[in-house]
Amino acid sequence: MIRLFCAAALFLMAVLAGAQGQAALLAAEIQSVEQKLGNASLSAAERKGALLAMARLFELSGNIEGAAKAWAEAARAAGADYAALLRSAYCLTALGEFEAADASALAALRGNRDLEASARCLHGYIEALRTGNTAPLRELLGDAACRERYPGIYYGLWRIAGDADARAALLRDFPQSPEALIARDTVNPAPTAFWLLLGAQAVAGAAPAPAAPVQNSPIDGEEATPVGGPLLLQTGLFSREENAKAASERLRSSGFTPLITRRGVNGREYWAVGVAPGQDYNATLLRLKDRGFDAFPVF
Secondary structure (H helix, E strand, O other): OOOOOOHHHHHOOOOOOOHHHHHHHHHHHHHHHHHHHOOOOOOHHHHHHHHHHHHHHHHHHOOHHHHHHHHHHHHHOOOOOHHHHHHHHHHHHHOOOHHHHHHHHHHHHHHOHHHHHHHHHHHHHHHHHHHOOOHHHHHHHHOHHHHHHHHHHHHHHHHHHOOHHHHHHHHHHOOOOHHHHHHOOOOOEOOOOOHHHHOOOOEOOEOOOOOOOOOOEEEEOOOOOOOOOOOEEEEEEEOOHHHHHHHHHHHHHOOOOEEEEEEEEOOEEEEEEEEOOOOOHHHHHHHHHHOOOOOEEEO
16 A cells, blocks of 8 residues: 655654664664563563553654554553554554554454544544545544544644644644644654654653663652663653753643653753653553653663
8 A cells, every 4th residue: 555654744754853862772772672572481461561662662763664563463462452553553544554544443442432532533634644535533623522632633634634724723722732833833843753643742852762871860759660660651851951840740730740860861961751650651651641641661
């Protein structure tokens, strides 16, 4: 199938912040998880956790095809995981594999009705991208269950269909949303190949990228790390401390206990923001996602 991943027009694919240094760190994280997956003694639950981590890292690296496969494999591991299956569908949409994406989304919806809003929104994007029919996407604007996705829907209607009214509504009703900031050219999009589909939570200067610390000093929050698990579920990486503190407050207002960790990367100082993984970091990742925060584990 022809891939219609409209990077410039819709998904605004960006180069990973920090260029060579960040790319090297990300590659190291991927290699670490790959080594873990090569361990034949992993339990089913541990393998699933590693696959989920790999899927997120592939997304960040721009390897969306690899992410789609990892999400799909994780969905089948240690019991059906319909949220992971839906995430795989989003990846397939970003690749232009619309038929497969729709099928996966439908299967996820049948397995878990709580995913209905996300599945319907994805279907709307698929229809708009595949046929130019924006009606399914517009219909969601009248559904209160999809309200948290309104900024992305307005943005999509503007970028896909050139709808100036949708852009005006985005700037008027959601002026502080990442989509509005990007529409005003205030910031660049997060380095996620399909951030629009998933809901933008980070922008340039707040890009979630793994960073191996030269020094790793908790500044804010309480850290509770299970032995062998990730050190942090990272939601953002900032070059300015005040931006990290603002992101920390957003986490706190959503019911999380945030962590700010100072990191040295290639001679520069950064502040990583996230939360402690808890005893079940996959459950914590899902809680973050439910509240609109994309995160990934840093081991």
